[in-house]
Amino acid sequence: MIPNSEFKERVVNLQKLMAKKGYDYILAYGNEAEPQYVRYLSDYWPSFETAGVLVAKDGEAYLLIGPESFTYAADRSRLKNIRLLKAFRESSEPEYPGKKLDTFESVFAEMGTDKITRFGVAGYPLMTIGVYSALCESLKPYGIVPEKADELLNNLRMKKSDNEIACMRKAAEITHKTMDYVLENIKVGMTESQVVGLALGKMHELGAERESYPMWVLTGDGSDQAISRPRHKKIEKGDLTFIQIGARYEGYASSIGRPVVFGKATDEQKALIEAGYKIQETVIGALKAGKPAKEVAELHKRLVDELGYSDYYLYGPFHGNGLMEGEAPWIETSSDYLLEENMTFCADIFLGNHDKKHGLRIEDVVRVTKDGAENLTNYPRKLFEIN
Numbered sequence: 001m002i003p004n005s006e007f008k009e010r011v012v013n014l015q016k017l018m019a020k021k022g023y024d025y026i027l028a029y030g031n032e033a034e035p036q037y038v039r040y041l042s043d044y045w046p047s048f049e050t051a052g053v054l055v056a057k058d059g060e061a062y063l064l065i066g067p068e069s070f071t072y073a074a075d076r077s078r079l080k081n082i083r084l085l086k087a088f089r090e091s092s093e094p095e096y097p098g099k100k101l102d103t104f105e106s107v108f109a110e111m112g113t114d115k116i117t118r119f120g121v122a123g124y125p126l127m128t129i130g131v132y133s134a135l136c137e138s139l140k141p142y143g144i145v146p147e148k149a150d151e152l153l154n155n156l157r158m159k160k161s162d163n164e165i166a167c168m169r170k171a172a173e174i175t176h177k178t179m180d181y182v183l184e185n186i187k188v189g190m191t192e193s194q195v196v197g198l199a200l201g202k203m204h205e206l207g208a209e210r211e212s213y214p215m216w217v218l219t220g221d222g223s224d225q226a227i228s229r230p231r232h233k234k235i236e237k238g239d240l241t242f243i244q245i246g247a248r249y250e251g252y253a254s255s256i257g258r259p260v261v262f263g264k265a266t267d268e269q270k271a272l273i274e275a276g277y278k279i280q281e282t283v284i285g286a287l288k289a290g291k292p293a294k295e296v297a298e299l300h301k302r303l304v305d306e307l308g309y310s311d312y313y314l315y316g317p318f319h320g321n322g323l324m325e326g327e328a329p330w331i332e333t334s335s336d337y338l339l340e341e342n343m344t345f346c347a348d349i350f351l352g353n354h355d356k357k358h359g360l361r362i363e364d365v366v367r368v369t370k371d372g373a374e375n376l377t378n379y380p381r382k383l384f385e386i387n
Helices: 004-021 036-042 070-076 104-110 129-142 150-157 162-185 192-205 267-285 293-306
Strands: 025-030 051-056 062-065 082-084 119-122 217-219 240-245 247-249 256-262 318-320 327-331 344-353 358-368 373-375 384-386
Touching: 004 036, 004 051, 004 150, 025 036, 025 150, 036 051, 036 150, 062 070, 070 082, 082 104, 104 129, 119 129, 119 150, 150 327, 162 192, 162 240, 162 247, 162 256, 162 358, 192 217, 192 240, 240 358, 256 267, 267 293, 267 344, 267 358, 267 373, 293 327
Parallel strands: 025 119, 062 082, 256 384
Antiparallel strands: 025 051, 051 062, 217 240, 240 256, 256 358, 318 327, 318 344, 344 358, 358 373
């Protein structure tokens, strides 16, 4: 687990960045699907409602939640200051007549605010119009509007602590064992949804708190979908099927993606799978602290082209991994940063052809080290043929 001391340290580290950038307040915002900014500072994961952690340039942070979640938040939050605001209510917009609630203004007053010159929001693209409107109204007396400040928290979250790495290793272990179980039990005639059900049940049995993301399995036509959800489509003999499994542990996400052929692989299927494995192995081998991230993305693109899969290319080879399966930063040809030790990524090789309606994703979670990379999930790269 992440100890309370580390949550306190995160708030202090954010306040140091705020001082450098001139922010009086940062509101870390999150929702049920994307709780990362809120959970990073409070360990709270909103359900139905949304939530925020309000951090002033000094003093203690406050967890802001909707009107219905106090007992839940008090049970889970690492922050003792919890305030209920109507702005964070669920989307059906109940009014809660007669219930006394706080506002941004009342929380500012409680935190001792007399002047605000700069206010930032981490999780800005996620914010609902209801929360945004209430926040803007509260800032009118100061003559300012909230600014996008995702970068401040992203910069803190990119390099993982020893405790975070330990949680990620546990999530990876659960994901690895879950993939083993799925491959042992999957068979022709199952639907994509049934296969996802196998994974969900097993990962919870193994200690996962939830899945890392809404998982999917795609079989036959439609496996060219880079992001999807499972269908009631049945697996048929000869299908190329790609399987995405990801368990979440103590907030930290993991993921494994592997292609499976039901029966003997055709030459075309085998060539595509071998190309995906070669690309992933090569780009993971190129990771190293101090290397420009764009060099790894450029290597990936060259290799895709050299292997003859240019028309299967969609995006770069890595995206950040931690409290979300997909988080900042990405490794792309436009990246302008250096890799650092304890950055963690999904080595996510997607190859899809929309004309042929087939594709695959080969995915593992890796940690950048001084000398290379540690593969946390480390699932076998082999031709999985299931009869």
